[in-house]
Amino acid sequence: MNQTSNRPASIKNISNIVVWVGIVSSAIALAVYIYLGTFTRYMADDYCLLVDLNHGNLFTASYDKYLTSSNRFSNLFVMGVGELFGSGNLAYMPGILILLWVAGLVWLGDELKKLFGLPIARPVILLVAELAAVLTFYQLPNLFQSVYWRPGQVTYFTPVVLFTFLAAGLVRASRLQAGRALVWLAPLFAFLAFFIGGLSETVGAFHITALALAILGVWFFDKSPRRKPALTLLIAALTGAVLALVAMFLSPANALRLEGSDAARDLTFLIVRTRRYAVSFNYDTLMTRPLPSLVSVVLGFLLAFTFFNGDLKKQNPRLWWGLILIPLINFILILAIVSPSAYGQSYPVERVRLPAHYEFTLALMSLGALLALLVKQIRLPGFARTFALFALGALLLYPLWTSKQTLAMAADLRAWSSHWDRREAYLYDVIEQGQADIIVPALPGMYSTKELDVRPNFWVNQCAAQYYGANSISAIPVPDEYLDDYYNQ
DSSP: OHHHHHHHHHHHHHHHHHHHHHHHHHHHHHHHHHHHHTTOOOOTHHHHHHHHHTTSOHHHHHHHHHHHTOSOOSHHHHHHHHHTTOTTHHHHHHHHHHHHHHHHHHHHHHHHHHHHTOOOOHHHHHHHHHHHHHHHHHHOTTHIIIIISHHHIIIIIHHHHHHHHHHHHHHHHHHTTOGGGHHHHHHHHHHHHHHHHTTOHHHHHHHHHHHHHHHHHHHHHOOSTTHHHHHHHHHHHHHHHHHHHHHHHTOTTHHHHHTTSOOOOSHHHHHHHHHHHHHHHHHHHHHHOHHHHHHHHHHHHHHHHHHOOOOOOSOOTHHHHHHHHHHHHHHHHHHHHHHHHHHHSSSOOGGGGHHHHHHHHHHHHHHHHHHHHHHTTSOOOTTHHHHHHHHHHHHTTHHHHHHHHHHTTHHHHHHHHHHHHHHHHHHHHHHHTTOOEEEEEOOOOGGGOOOOOSOTTSHHHHHHHHHHTOSEEEEEOOOGGGHHHHHHO
């Protein structure tokens, strides 16, 4: 009798241990990504964007950029806010964004839990948020350009982070049935969606599609009192996101960006190309990253099987529709994400795929969770949950394994950033001494990102020269063993 009564308590204790093992394991993996961010320095477009910022205040510089060089009207403003904290902001901004993203996912998960009355503990929500971030980062084909290099970070990572908070705010306001507050909340959400949409047409198209799907879901399935505030705020946010995409489409700078590109001007061709790119992304991700994809599904399954304690004794036929809806919604959202690339250039380059990998990871985890709910409707032996719990505990060590692989980047990044710091100090010294045409040691372009070239008229060199206040800058190869002699001459 005592053994039987003590069993639920022991299972609960083991469950708590497993959750916190996963939280710590995932936190260590995220700490590695934050650590790698400390080696970020100015490269390529950074110099040109800094020059743009020096030509006016944040607002006029952003407007001039929108007219002359890029249709993304918000990203220079975000970069300028970062620059207010000094050039060192590059080193800690990736870490801040990673922490904010996890916090936003936790908030969103907690609001969804309250909205739908889900029997999920908050530590489990934290664990799922961390796992979603870790699995997304680990699958990125070019982590450096998507998360650390600032032009890619602001364009593809930052809007994902900001939209997570926007989504959480939307759910909270709808859940609390805002009432009179809608008078000012609706314009606020419209403006926020407009600003976030101006960071990237790729993420903007993703957000528009996600908001449209949410509106359809509320319209057809929510008959509660929160239906009206939810639709009001969702339509307001959708309006802002659509206006942002229209503003980017109408930018005079588009002519420059599309010049010489393989732009899809025919609608039929655009549709065919977009569908082909979406199919290719899903297929390539499964084929090139089979283990992370499988882990995403299995983790979703084990988490739902172990920690979802809702009443599933009755057969719920609606759950079976999820086996169709989850892949369908995933494909629709991937279509939206790749469509701007299909229109403007070609298959999305590596840094552009961060939103797609994030969405794909969520879809895989959701599919695994749905399979667990279907399995739980079957009468299973008593040891099934205990077995699943121990299997989950073992699999939650996977983030630690990924952190070991990711940490392998640190040595090269540390050496590169050290050389970069030394070169910049040398640049300031020789400029202070009155030199105008400067020759510096060359550095490799990290992860396919452009660096200073031997040609002083190369675009990166020209922007760097303007930023540092030199007439020209040229970079020549200098072997490591001669660097000390070069800098001390």
